[in-house]
Amino acid sequence: MSLYASLYSGVSGLSAYSSALGMISDNIVNVNTIGYKETRASFTTLVTESRSTTSYSPGGVQSIPQSLISRQGLLQSSASATDLSIDGAGFFVVGETPSAVTESSSISFTRAGSFTPDEEGYLKNTAGLYLMGFPIASDGTITQNREISALQPINVSGLTGTAEASTSVTLRANLQSTQPISAQEATYTGLAGFSMADGSVTSDFQRDVTVYDSLGTAHTVTIAALKSSTANEWHVELFVDPAAEVSTVAPLHNGQIATGTLAFNSDGTIDLSNTSAALLNPVGVTWTTSGSNGALADPSTLTFDFGTDGTGDGFTQFDSLSTLISSSVDGAVFGNVTGVSIGEDGVVTALFDNGLTREVAQLPVAVFQNPDGLTRRQGNSYTVSDQSGEFALQIAGTGGAGFVAPSTLEASTVDLSKEFTELITTQRAFSASTKIITTADEMLSELNNIKR
Incomplete structure (x- = not known):
């Protein structure tokens, strides 16, 4: 009977608009929640099938939550270097505990990038979720497979006091082409008693560079x-x-760690083909002491870069004063961590109190085919669902992933004016649904009064 169907139709309206009110309420209270994504109520009809063209059977309405997770929020400037947002598509990968990832079920995804160090130095956001990334080795290498098993929580405090041995020395210098040939050159052999190392032969050019062993002790080469x-x-x-x-x-x-001859072309550029291999090949150095306590460091392998063959980017021989133009040596002893900087590519760099820096990790950006299909979790995070599809861990700015925006936070996507408007219309629709119920009730009462 249509009266009963109308009664149930009104009840479905009460249920649908009550659910819509809950979504609007969540949106309003999360207007200042970092990285929050608005949820919108979409209404669809409930139709009772009827093949009759002369009668109609009411069905009602239901509300379906529509998550707008893929919608970009406004990026707001922040004073903290560890406040992060993503300019474009994608999510930060976070874990519930500060431990390495063992399986995909132990991670979730978020746009809430208000990360701060905890008491152990791990970066976590206001929901207590730990930021995950790929560690960068001391030689600058990073895993290429971008598997979840390679993810580790970001922690830079553990680098305090660590050392990195020097492996590469890059030199740029000029040796004066018109330098007079020393009389001592006639007896020079490089052997004991006839070398520059023991002082028996005076060099025409001499400069020092500082290298570091595995314990961080500086040595002069x-x-x-x-x-x-x-x-x-x-x-x-x-x-x-x-x-x-x-x-x-x-x-x-x-x-001495290496001796030989350095050859030049007639145009003043270096000639590596005629330069001694002993100078160009990696040089093994066995340290006998490191520091005043007599500790021994691991043997070092140093490579000296004198320039590119036939170019002027290293050693040259021109008619100008012999001089060391520049030198670059890797390796160092790291002091206390004083700060962290994060680039657009997601590379996390530790800043030390002695002015040195070191890249320690790279943040991946997780992308989905359908981010609006993700499952919401506590703490403004999301997990994979059947509707979202599987994720891919991309480097920021590649593979459809957005760039990491340091010192910014993504604002909530909630529009208060729109939510209050929706609140009013939902309230009116709810009141109208109650009128349906009371009207149907009055009509049923009239039917009961027919038989007295």
């Missing part, structure tokens, strides 16, 4: 050059001063 009587060639010695800091093997002596 001297680059000494003597012009050869052979055209476009220079004798070069690499030695450690003081010599007692390294163990040398004959015929090397007095701290």
Whole structure:
């Protein structure tokens, strides 16, 4: 009977608009929640099938929540370097505990990037979720497979006091082409008593660079050059001063780690094909002491870069004063962590009190085929669902992923004016549904009064 169907139709309206009121309420109270995504109530009809063209059977209405997770919120500036947002598609990967990821069920995804260090140095947001990333090794390498098993919580405090041994020395210098040939060059052999390392031969050019061993102790490596009587060639010695800091093997002596000749082309650029292999190949260094306590460091392997063959980006031989233009040495001893910086590519860099920096991790950006299908979780985070599809961990700015925006926070997508308007219309619709019920009730009462 249509009266009863109308009664149930009104009840469905009460249920639908009550549910809609709950969604609006959540939106309003989360207007200031970082990274919150609005949920909208979509209404659809409930139809009771009827093949009759002369009668109608009411069905009602139901409300279906529509999550607008993919909608971008306004990015607001922040004073904290660890406040993060994503400019574009994607989510930060977070874990519930500060431990390595073992399976995908132990992670979730969020746009709420208000991360701060906890008492152990782990970065976590206001919901207590820990930021996850791929660790960067001391040599700068990072995992290429981007599997979840490689994810680890971001923690930079553990780097305090660590050291990184030097492996590469890059040099740029000029050796004066018109340098007079020293009389000592005639007896120079590079061996003991006839070398620049022991002082028996005076060098035409000499400069020092500082390298570090595995314990972080600084050592001085001297680059000494003597012009050869052979055209476009220079004798070069690499030695450690003081010599007692390294163990040398004959015929090397007095701290020497490599000797040979450096050759140049007629245009003043370096000629690597005629340069001694001993200078170009990695040099093994065995340290005999590291620091005043006599601790021994691991042996080092140093590579000296004298430039690219036939170019002027390294050592040159022009008619200007011999000088060291620049030098670059990797490795260092790291002090206390004083801060963290994060780039648009998601690379996390630790800043130390001695002015050094080190890249420690890279944040992946998780992307989905249908982010609006994600399942909501406590703490403004999401997990994978059948509707969302599987995720892919991308480097920021690649594969459809947005860029990481440091020192910003993504505001809630809630529009208060719109929500209050929806609140009014929902309230009116709810009141109208109650009128349906009371009217149907009055009509049923009239039917009961027919038989008295």
